[in-house]
Amino acid sequence: xxxxxxxxxxxRASLAKLHDLDAALELMYYGWRGMxxxxxxxxxxxxxxxxxxxxxYVVARRPDIxxxxxxxxxxxxxxxxxxxxxxxxxxxxxxxxxSPEQHRSKLLRLTDAGKRIEQRASDHERKVLxxxxxxxxxxxxxxxxxxxxxxxxxx
Amino acid sequence: xxxxxxxxxxxRASLAKLHDLDAALELMYYGWRGMxxxxxxxxxxxxxxxxxxxxxYVVARRPDIxxxxxxxxxxxxxxxxxxxxxxxxxxxxxxxxxSPEQHRSKLLRLTDAGKRIEQRASDHERKVLxxxxxxxxxxxxxxxxxxxxxxxxxx
DNA sequence: CCCGTCATGTCAACTACGTTGACTTGAGAC
DNA sequence: GTCTCAAGTCAACGTAGTTGACATGACGGG
Numbered sequence: 532x533x534x535x536x537x538x539x540x541x542x543r544a545s546l547a548k549l550h551d552l553d554a555a556l557e558l559m560y561y562g563w564r565g566m567x568x569x570x571x572x573x574x575x576x577x578x579x580x581x582x583x584x585x586x587x588y589v590v591a592r593r594p595d596i597x598x599x600x601x602x603x604x605x606x607x608x609x610x611x612x613x614x615x616x617x618x619x620x621x622x623x624x625x626x627x628x629x630s631p632e633q634h635r636s637k638l639l640r641l642t643d644a645g646k647r648i649e650q651r652a653s654d655h656e657r658k659v660l661x662x663x664x665x666x667x668x669x670x671x672x673x674x675x676x677x678x679x680x681x682x683x684x685x686x
Numbered sequence: 687x688x689x690x691x692x693x694x695x696x697x698r699a700s701l702a703k704l705h706d707l708d709a710a711l712e713l714m715y716y717g718w719r720g721m722x723x724x725x726x727x728x729x730x731x732x733x734x735x736x737x738x739x740x741x742x743y744v745v746a747r748r749p750d751i752x753x754x755x756x757x758x759x760x761x762x763x764x765x766x767x768x769x770x771x772x773x774x775x776x777x778x779x780x781x782x783x784x785s786p787e788q789h790r791s792k793l794l795r796l797t798d799a800g801k802r803i804e805q806r807a808s809d810h811e812r813k814v815l816x817x818x819x820x821x822x823x824x825x826x827x828x829x830x831x832x833x834x835x836x837x838x839x840x841x
Numbered sequence: 842c843c844c845g846t847c848a849t850g851t852c853a854a855c856t857a858c859g860t861t862g863a864c865t866t867g868a869g870a871c
Numbered sequence: 872g873t874c875t876c877a878a879g880t881c882a883a884c885g886t887a888g889t890t891g892a893c894a895t896g897a898c899g900g901g
Binding site: 580581582607608610611614615629634635 | 857858859860861867868869
């Protein structure tokens with residue numbers, strides 16, 4: 532796994548603004564990085580990375596999810612899922628059991644160790660968001676959510 | 687170059703919220719994707735991808751930037767910069783000239799074709815932001831900027 | 842004039858993350 | 872018994888990044 536850290540900093544570059552929305556555009560870039568920086572650092576120390584976290588995050592919120600459903604949510608191929616998923620199983624951060632009746636699908640679930648790592652990694656991200664929301668106040672946070680929703684739902 | 691497109695859609699998955707900030711966390715993820723989806727699609731059609739766009743974006747805002755400075759802003763190694771940069775030069779989207787006095791550095795500049803592609807790709811991203819800001823109104827947009835700034839500057 | 846340094850360029854080897862295509866295995870349904 | 876479905880696996884590939892080592896050309900000083 533790569534050294535995703537980069538020493539945690541990498542000051543925002545100051546570039547001339549050619550358009551009125553350039554500042555916003557760059558904020559999206561640096562915002563993503565600001566949110567994920569510490570989490571990626573923590574994950575790297577565990578020998579994990581973002582794809583592993585994505586799996587842990589989804590399984591945490593959908594216990595007993597089948598592999599096919601996980602593939603669909605993550606939007607990657609089963610071959611791409613294979614490697615990180617197996618690592619998580621080997622490390623016993625996830626368990627897979629065959630469903631009692633639907634014996635052809637496997638149901639994924641976090642172990643306690645898996646839950647701990649998922650929570651700590653996500654906590655790093657939530658901590659950053661919480662600090663920003665606290666500074667902005669509830670109305671600011673609500674506005675942020677509304678704008679992000681509109682951006683996310685662009686199709 | 688990969689098919690970054692994925693048919694432009696990939697509905698947001700509905701996951702149970704374990705924490706109050708999970709919704710915000712997911713919005714950051716899907717927001718980034720929502721903003722970049724069409725731009726990546728456009729770039730893929732030009733046989734380019736995100737790293738190329740990052741180069742074009744920076745050079746557009748820092749004409750006559752030297753390679754070393756570009757490397758620093760992008761935060762990647764010169765070896766990593768090499769491939770995409772050379773492609774852009776070959777395609778004549780960028781020009782490089784040696785500086786008159788400081789003859790050891792090379793100065794990068796966009797050609798007209800480079801400017802056009804940079805602008806169109808960035809326009810796709812700005813279009814998404816503009817739509818979201820229009821829906822939220824000026825105060826909402828300002829709040830979004832403030833929150834994103836706080837998130838980005840987390841260290 | 843030579844030497845060191847600086848900016849750039851390039852080669853090789855590696856890791857990670859993703860793709861497509863082809864094939865296997867095991868379970869269920871008819 | 873055959874067909875289908877979920878999952879697993881293998882091979883080959885593309886792209887994006889890394890580190891390490893080394894070459895080249897320009898400049899500055901002794």
